[in-house]
Amino acid sequence: MCGIVGYVGPxxxxxxxxxxxxxxxxxxxxxxxxxxxxxxxxxxxQEGEIDDLDLPESTDATCGIxxxxxxxxxxxxxxxxxxxxxxxxxxxxxxxxxxxxxxxLKAELDGHRFTSETDTEVIPHLIEEVYDGEDLVGAVQAxxxxxxxxYAFAVTAVGHDGMVAARMDSPLVVxxxxxxxxxxxxxxxxxxxxxxxxxxxDGDVVAVDADGxxxxxxxxxxxxxxxxxxxxxxxxxKGGYDHYMLKEIHEQPRSLRQxxxxxxxxxxGDVDLDVDLPEQYLQSVEEVQIVACGTSYHAGLxxxxxxxxxxxxxxxxxxxxxxxxxxxxxxxxxxVLAVTQSGETADxxxxxxxxxxxxxxxxxxxxxxxxxxxxxxxxxxxxxxxPEIGVAATKTFAAQVTTLSLLSAYLGRxxxxxxxxxxxxxxxxxxxxxxxxxxxxxxxxxxxEVAEEFVDGDGFFFVGRKLGCPVALEGALKLKEISxxxxxxxxxxxxxxxxxxxxxPDTPVLAxxxxxxxxxxTLNNVKEVESRGAPVVGVTSLGDAEKFLDASxxxxxxxxxxPLLANxxxxxxxxxxxxxxxxxxxxxRNLAKSVTVE
Numbered sequence: 340m341c342g343i344v345g346y347v348g349p350x351x352x353x354x355x356x357x358x359x360x361x362x363x364x365x366x367x368x369x370x371x372x373x374x375x376x377x378x379x380x381x382x383x384x385q386e387g388e389i390d391d392l393d394l395p396e397s398t399d400a401t402c403g404i405x406x407x408x409x410x411x412x413x414x415x416x417x418x419x420x421x422x423x424x425x426x427x428x429x430x431x432x433x434x435x436x437x438x439x440x441x442x443x444l445k446a447e448l449d450g451h452r453f454t455s456e457t458d459t460e461v462i463p464h465l466i467e468e469v470y471d472g473e474d475l476v477g478a479v480q481a482x483x484x485x486x487x488x489x490y491a492f493a494v495t496a497v498g499h500d501g502m503v504a505a506r507m508d509s510p511l512v513v514x515x516x517x518x519x520x521x522x523x524x525x526x527x528x529x530x531x532x533x534x535x536x537x538x539x540x541d542g543d544v545v546a547v548d549a550d551g552x553x554x555x556x557x558x559x560x561x562x563x564x565x566x567x568x569x570x571x572x573x574x575x576x577k578g579g580y581d582h583y584m585l586k587e588i589h590e591q592p593r594s595l596r597q598x599x600x601x602x603x604x605x606x607x608g609d610v611d612l613d614v615d616l617p618e619q620y621l622q623s624v625e626e627v628q629i630v631a632c633g634t635s636y637h638a639g640l641x642x643x644x645x646x647x648x649x650x651x652x653x654x655x656x657x658x659x660x661x662x663x664x665x666x667x668x669x670x671x672x673x674x675v676l677a678v679t680q681s682g683e684t685a686d687x688x689x690x691x692x693x694x695x696x697x698x699x700x701x702x703x704x705x706x707x708x709x710x711x712x713x714x715x716x717x718x719x720x721x722x723x724x725x726p727e728i729g730v731a732a733t734k735t736f737a738a739q740v741t742t743l744s745l746l747s748a749y750l751g752r753x754x755x756x757x758x759x760x761x762x763x764x765x766x767x768x769x770x771x772x773x774x775x776x777x778x779x780x781x782x783x784x785x786x787x788e789v790a791e792e793f794v795d796g797d798g799f800f801f802v803g804r805k806l807g808c809p810v811a812l813e814g815a816l817k818l819k820e821i822s823x824x825x826x827x828x829x830x831x832x833x834x835x836x837x838x839x840x841x842x843x844p845d846t847p848v849l850a851x852x853x854x855x856x857x858x859x860x861t862l863n864n865v866k867e868v869e870s871r872g873a874p875v876v877g878v879t880s881l882g883d884a885e886k887f888l889d890a891s892x893x894x895x896x897x898x899x900x901x902p903l904l905a906n907x908x909x910x911x912x913x914x915x916x917x918x919x920x921x922x923x924x925x926x927x928r929n930l931a932k933s934v935t936v937e
Contacts, residue, residue, distance in 0.1 A: 348519015
């Protein structure tokens with residue numbers, strides 16, 4: 340992994356591919372490269388930034404493929420960077436994913452010369468063994484049966500005027516343009532050229548040339564629907580902000596209006612989510628399981644408390660990489676929610692597939708129309724946050740929690756456990772989120788001042804109870820992701836069960852003191868750390884909490900959704916600490932936006 344882009348057509352592929360790689364920088368990478376096909380294959384690749392690539396000023400090529408790599412097999416070096424070629428340098432491949440049996444394949448490729456430590460390099464050599472110089476599609480098809488693992492790869496070769504791609508458990512999308520056609524791991528790679536896309540499905544082999552796109556599957560040619568991406572290229576640009584992350588924090592009011600649009604009838608307490616969950620089925624559900632990773636997992640923890648209280652059904656939340664459908668559960672009475680911003684998170688997809696194999700109904704909660712999760716689940720619920728470029732999730736967390744809040748009300752109404760008036764109160768609060776978040780954004784300068792005061796802390800502890808606990812976890816995750824400071828988030832009551840040993844005057848504590856977060860009990864924990872000399876920053880809706888705090892931020896009153904407002908303060912705090920430390924905020928070290936390998 341991490342980013343693929345390819346182009347064939349009348350424009351300069353060098354320019355198109357290089358720009359596409361820049362558009363994919365947000366995914367994170369440690370090396371980059373380009374292969375151009377002008378009747379021969381020219382490869383330019385190296386460790387480091389795209390801007391450092393020694394590319395030619397011009398080319399006669401009509402086809403190009405490029406890659407940004409995030410190291411899995413082998414260190415970030417020039418040799419390990421993609422593209423990789425065969426022995427003669429006539430076949431070039433870029434690849435996301437992991438070829439699990441690459442060691443065995445290497446052993447079988449007797450006489451071939453390997454120049455890298457990567458698993459990817461076996462692919463061009465396998466193709467070399469069967470490629471006759473003309474039928475590249477047939478050669479790729481012949482190779483696929485020998486590959487074990489996950490992959491999305493694109494290949495161009497001498498004797499072929501375009502590129503061929505294949506996919507298994509890793510995202511790949513085709514762009515259909517008026518001036519040529521595109522391949523990429525993400526539509527942002529080519530969005531300034533076309534918004535008409537089709538999604539490559541597992542097992543597909545795709546031939547792309549200047550005139551069109553042909554998809555091969557199940558022994559024949561198939562049609563994949565062409566969709567129009569409903570946001571413009573400008574939505575994926577910084578728009579005057581210093582970083583994508585800051586822009587996306589400030590986009591939360593608008594993205595939540597999109598999330599709520601057309602879904603909420605607060606007067607009657609009704610929710611329209613356009614999902615196929617029959618009332619009879621929902622009445623029979625005995626358990627809701629949520630599978631997710633990272634920020635999405637924290638959103639799931641927030642949803643757990645809402646669904647259990649509003650829909651009167653047991654909810655379990657699972658780190659997707661640890662998920663097993665076991666314990667004697669009845670799959671026919673289990674609803675599995677796969678929460679994944681990209682819809683391509685490998686661990687979450689694996690968990691969702693295990694649930695489906697067991698016979699459970701699956702619902703993908705995702706931001707990406709046409710993603711693997713959306714296609715494979717029984718149904719999809721879209722969070723509608725718009726494009727998110729920064730590696731650290733911000734507006735998508737808010738949109739996930741808001742969408743799951745609507746789902747909680749929907750389940751409660753369908754199951755008869757939530758009255759119209761109770762649902763109306765929650766929905767009215769949800770409608771108030773955009774305006775309330777804007778109030779917080781308007782006092783960003785105050786948050787920056789607090790960040791300046793505590794930027795040199797030895798460590799940071801984020802605490803909260805009930806709905807405040809997942810927000811504390813998310814706040815700590817944001818700070819450690821982008822500032823590299825040590826940060827921990829946990830239930831406030833756990834302070835006295837070990838963590839107090841770490842509390843000093845140089846370890847700021849950030850506390851969620853809002854409705855839905857048992858603020859009075861948390862305030863007692865605040866006093867415990869203050870007695871040990873630790874400074875405390877509180878995000879609160881309690882009118883009398885300020886006297887106990889070294890710094891405080893006021894949260895507008897929105898009931899169970901107040902902790903979600905507290906999260907915006909914590910996002911801004913993390914951002915400004917990271918900026919003061921001079922960190923690479925949009926591309927934090929060692930991290931990628933979409934984790935497409937297990």
